[in-house]
Amino acid sequence: MKKFNVFIARKIPEAGIELLRKSGFNVEINDSEDRVLSKKQLIKKIKDKDALLSLLTDNIDKEVIEPNPKLKIISNYAVGFDNIDVKIATKRGIIVTNTPDVLTETVAEHTIALMLAAARRIVEADKFTRQGKYKAWSPFLFLGQDLKGKTLGILGLGRIGYEVAKRAAKGMEMKIIYNTRHRDKKFEGEYRARFADLPILLKESDFISIHLPLTPETKHMISKKEFNIMKKTAILINTARGPIVDEKALIYALKNKKIFAAALDVFECEPEITCDFNSPIKLKDLNNTILTPHIASATIDTRIKMAVVAAKSIIDIANGRIPENIVNKDVKIRVN
Ligand code: GLV
Ligand code: GLV
Numbered sequence: 001m002k003k004f005n006v007f008i009a010r011k012i013p014e015a016g017i018e019l020l021r022k023s024g025f026n027v028e029i030n031d032s033e034d035r036v037l038s039k040k041q042l043i044k045k046i047k048d049k050d051a052l053l054s055l056l057t058d059n060i061d062k063e064v065i066e067p068n069p070k071l072k073i074i075s076n077y078a079v080g081f082d083n084i085d086v087k088i089a090t091k092r093g094i095i096v097t098n099t100p101d102v103l104t105e106t107v108a109e110h111t112i113a114l115m116l117a118a119a120r121r122i123v124e125a126d127k128f129t130r131q132g133k134y135k136a137w138s139p140f141l142f143l144g145q146d147l148k149g150k151t152l153g154i155l156g157l158g159r160i161g162y163e164v165a166k167r168a169a170k171g172m173e174m175k176i177i178y179n180t181r182h183r184d185k186k187f188e189g190e191y192r193a194r195f196a197d198l199p200i201l202l203k204e205s206d207f208i209s210i211h212l213p214l215t216p217e218t219k220h221m222i223s224k225k226e227f228n229i230m231k232k233t234a235i236l237i238n239t240a241r242g243p244i245v246d247e248k249a250l251i252y253a254l255k256n257k258k259i260f261a262a263a264l265d266v267f268e269c270e271p272e273i274t275c276d277f278n279s280p281i282k283l284k285d286l287n288n289t290i291l292t293p294h295i296a297s298a299t300i301d302t303r304i305k306m307a308v309v310a311a312k313s314i315i316d317i318a319n320g321r322i323p324e325n326i327v328n329k330d331v332k333i334r335v336n
Contacts (some may be wrong), residue, residue: 002318004050005070009037009058012077016053016307023315025051043067051314053077060084065092075313076327077306079103079160079297080241082214086328096327097313100159102305103297108163110296111209111239112171114263115152118235119207120144121261123290145206145233145260147172153196153205154178155221156240157187161211165191168207177201202229207237214241222246227253234259239296242267247275247283254286263290270294 006020008029020027030037030045036057037045046052046068054060056078065071065088073095074084081098089096117123125142128134152168154161157180168174169191176193179201187193198221202208208230212218222236223246230236236259238245247268253259264283269275273291274282283289297306313323322333 001315002050004072004314004318005048006051006053006314007046007049008053009042009045010034010055010077012053012055012310013304013307015304016311019308019311020053020314023318025314025318039064046071051075051317053310053314054084056080056083058083060089062088065089065094073097073314073317073323075310075323077310079107080213081327082241084327090328090331093332095313095317095323095331095333097310097323097325098327099306099309100325102309103302104159104163106299106302107160107239107296108167110265110292110298111160111164111211111237112167114237114239114265114290114292115147115168115207115209115235117290118237118261118263119147124287145235147174147207149173149175150206151175151177151204153201153208154180154193155198155201155208155210156180156212157182157184158211158213160239161209162187164209164211165193169193174207177204198226199229202226203231205234206231207235209237210240210244212240212244214243218244220244220246222250224249224252227258230259232257232259236262237264238262239265242270248279251279251281251283251286254283254288255281257288261288261290263292265292265296266294267291 004025006025006027011029011031011034043064048070050070051073053075060074062085071094074089075097079098079100084096086096121142121144152174154165157178165176169176176191177196178193179196179198183195221244227249254262267273273284316323
């Protein structure tokens with residue numbers, strides 16, 4: 001096995017770091033402060049490194065990749081990899097890996113939590129209660145929406161979309177419609193799901209949950225036109241990537257009650273919650289939003305598993321093995 005020089009761009013659970021150290025690698029971690037490195041710092045840090053264990057907050061573009069000819073693998077601590085210029089990496093013979101599977105159910109559970117929280121106005125009601133506003137039971141206090149019998153529209157039937165559909169169909173007794181690149185007849189049979197074109201899905205869904213990767217095709221896929229098709233009672237859930245939803249159009253739809261609510265774990269200009277600092281209305285000013293800080297995969301167990309999977313990909317490359325989760329399968333693997 002080659003003795004790799006590894007840079008970890010942010011502190012991650014110890015299990016992953018341990019694995020790398022036990023392999024005899026020289027491991028350097030950005031743990032000076034728990035924050036994202038600047039591009040300049042990152043370029044400097046990965047000089048002469050064989051492997052980079054990156055976070056979704058690291059923007060790994062041409063400027064980062066090209067000055068580092070020794071780099072052989074970028075192991076991204078996330079299932080999404082829109083933060084990496086995979087094309088350039090592939091051209092340079094650098095393998096890019098991600099951490100799917102281990103976080104699938106965890107993200108699905110957070111999605112269901114957001115659905116329930118938005119439907120039953122949990123956050124708003126909690127705030128109300130804490131503020132001492134609960135004076136008497138009332139027939140009209142915080143009326144929300146049922147899930148049972150309602151239609152959930154799944155955008156993107158990947159692993160996560162599948163697990164959300166399964167929980168919604170079997171657990172909440174919801175009807176499922178979905179839109180995805182490859183129709184899945186077995187899924188349709190198992191969950192009585194119906195495939196639909198996007199406009200039909202938007203028109204018929206009571207809940208719409210996004211499970212797509214961010215690509216040039218999916219950017220702003222949900223914008224003004226799409227909100228106009230949705231039901232006034234619709235609830236939008238996004239645990240995928242912020243820019244898939246046009247934030248300006250979303251704010252307009254929420255403010256003008258074109259939809260009932262949105263529950264968001266991701267934001268267009270993350271970590272900013274609303275892109276435009278001067279926007280007269282921000283997502284956090286609206287009562288019909290639920291906002292969580294990109295934590296859909298954040299359970300103790302899953303984050304440990306992600307660290308182990310990300311570390312193993314690096315160890316595989318050092319051993320001349322093909323890692324399990326290669327994103328750029330067309331890459332010509334370099335050994336030196
Ligand atoms: C989180 O957003 C991930 O892609 O893992
Ligand atoms: C995407 O990779 C997913 O698991 O849904």
